[in-house]
Amino acid sequence: MPYRETSVTVAGLGSAVPDRILTNGDLERMVDTSDEWIVERTGIRQRRVAAPHEATSDLALAASRKALSDAGMDPADLDLIIVGTVTPDMPFPSTACLLQAALGARRAAAMDLGAACTGFIYGLAAAEGFLASGRFRTVLVVGAETLSRITDYEDRSTCVLFGDGAGAAVVRRATSVGGGLLSVYLAADGRGAGILRLPAGGSRRPADADTVASRQHFIRMDGREVFRFAVRAMVSAVKESLRRAGLRVADVDLFIPHQANTRIIDTAVRMLGIPPARVFHTIEAYGNISSASIPVSLDEARRRGRLRPGDTVLLVAFGAGLTYGGAVLRWEAAVPGASAAGEGGAAGSPSGTDSNPQERTQSMT
Ligand code: UT7
Numbered sequence: 001m002p003y004r005e006t007s008v009t010v011a012g013l014g015s016a017v018p019d020r021i022l023t024n025g026d027l028e029r030m031v032d033t034s035d036e037w038i039v040e041r042t043g044i045r046q047r048r049v050a051a052p053h054e055a056t057s058d059l060a061l062a063a064s065r066k067a068l069s070d071a072g073m074d075p076a077d078l079d080l081i082i083v084g085t086v087t088p089d090m091p092f093p094s095t096a097c098l099l100q101a102a103l104g105a106r107r108a109a110a111m112d113l114g115a116a117c118t119g120f121i122y123g124l125a126a127a128e129g130f131l132a133s134g135r136f137r138t139v140l141v142v143g144a145e146t147l148s149r150i151t152d153y154e155d156r157s158t159c160v161l162f163g164d165g166a167g168a169a170v171v172r173r174a175t176s177v178g179g180g181l182l183s184v185y186l187a188a189d190g191r192g193a194g195i196l197r198l199p200a201g202g203s204r205r206p207a208d209a210d211t212v213a214s215r216q217h218f219i220r221m222d223g224r225e226v227f228r229f230a231v232r233a234m235v236s237a238v239k240e241s242l243r244r245a246g247l248r249v250a251d252v253d254l255f256i257p258h259q260a261n262t263r264i265i266d267t268a269v270r271m272l273g274i275p276p277a278r279v280f281h282t283i284e285a286y287g288n289i290s291s292a293s294i295p296v297s298l299d300e301a302r303r304r305g306r307l308r309p310g311d312t313v314l315l316v317a318f319g320a321g322l323t324y325g326g327a328v329l330r331w332e333a334a335v336p337g338a339s340a341a342g343e344g345g346a347a348g349s350p351s352g353t354d355s356n357p358q359e360r361t362q363s364m365t
């Protein structure tokens with residue numbers, strides 16, 4: 001039985017990235033790397049980096065304002081704000097509360113959600129649950145990151161990968177039969193927590209002079225292990241999300257995977273038999289922006305005319321935790337603001353490119 005009765009829909013989308021571009025050429029001057037290595041091993045050509053005065057909530061605010069305007073809604077209409085992030089402005093108060101104040105969303109409850117790169121899909125699932133309960137009518141789901149703040153620009157194995165940005169979606173009850181969120185699937189495997197982490201700055205290892213000197217406040221990652229997990233997780237999440245929606249790979253018009261590495265995407269897509277032309281990429285322009293990766297890509301796909309009313313879209317992500325998951329959406333109608341196609345990429349910056357785990361699960365149903 002397809003997962004349908006409590007479906008919700010995306011009523012508006014928005015995204016924002018900082019103006020500053022960090023190219024592979026720039027990184028060649030910072031660490032022992034090359035444009036050729038980065039492009040061949042990751043598919044990334046450039047990424048956006050926040051200015052010193054820009055924090056995660058600033059990017060979230062810009063994306064959220066666009067999403068609200070796209071939905072034709074006012075901040076006062078929001079009942080709940082969920083921000084997925086691993087780079088909050090500070091440990092507390094939550095970035096969602098800072099965003100609530102900045103937006104003037106005075107009726108909205110607000111909370112952050114920690115599911116790393118799967119944060120937007122976890123946020124969608126949480127929104128779906130709150131909407132299904134009848135408690136709320138309108139939820140703002142945001143994925144926002146300033147990964148440049150926790151990236152070690154002396155470590156060539158990680159610094160080439162990450163960027164900054166934010167994407168937001170206004171989520172409401174589905175308005176038409178057959179539209180909206182057709183399925184959602186969440187999973188986690190905490191046994192893999194050690195392969196992708198920020199070692200210090202929490203209760204296990206509070207910040208002190210030693211943690212700073214030994215660079216423990218930056219992302220640490222076993223890239224090869226994450227790569228292996230990522231392929232398994234994507235394949236598993238795609239299959240389970242489709243099964244729950246009662247659909248097959250051939251039914252999907254557009255696949256929007258988490259943008260971590262083109263080779264991860266290509267490998268999973270090949271294993272699943274997904275036609276490459278149906279896979280949407282933004283990694284070349286933005287790198288890996290963790291929880292913002294999916295909503296920024298969804299917004300770009302819509303603005304570039306890759307999402308048409310009635311299209312079936314599959315979102316799939318994996319990340320630290322380890323977490324992974326997927327969601328299937330039926331794109332309901334031309335969203336107000338879709339005419340903005342051609343205005344450029346997220347936040348008016350150059351658009352991205354159009355080039356083109358295991359079975360132990362913790363599901364929400
Ligand atoms: O959102 C989830 C976050 N993370 C990910 O998804 C990351 C998943 N993993 C990956 O994307 C890939 O593992 C990386 C891109 C991180 C690395 O690619 P790889 O093909 O797995 O390379 P590797 O780690 O096996 O390293 C191969 C070589 C090594 O040199 P030796 O030991 O063979 O001499 C590395 O030292 O490449 C070297 N290397 C680099 N060379 C030039 C590592 N980073 C760089 C670099 N430039 N930036």
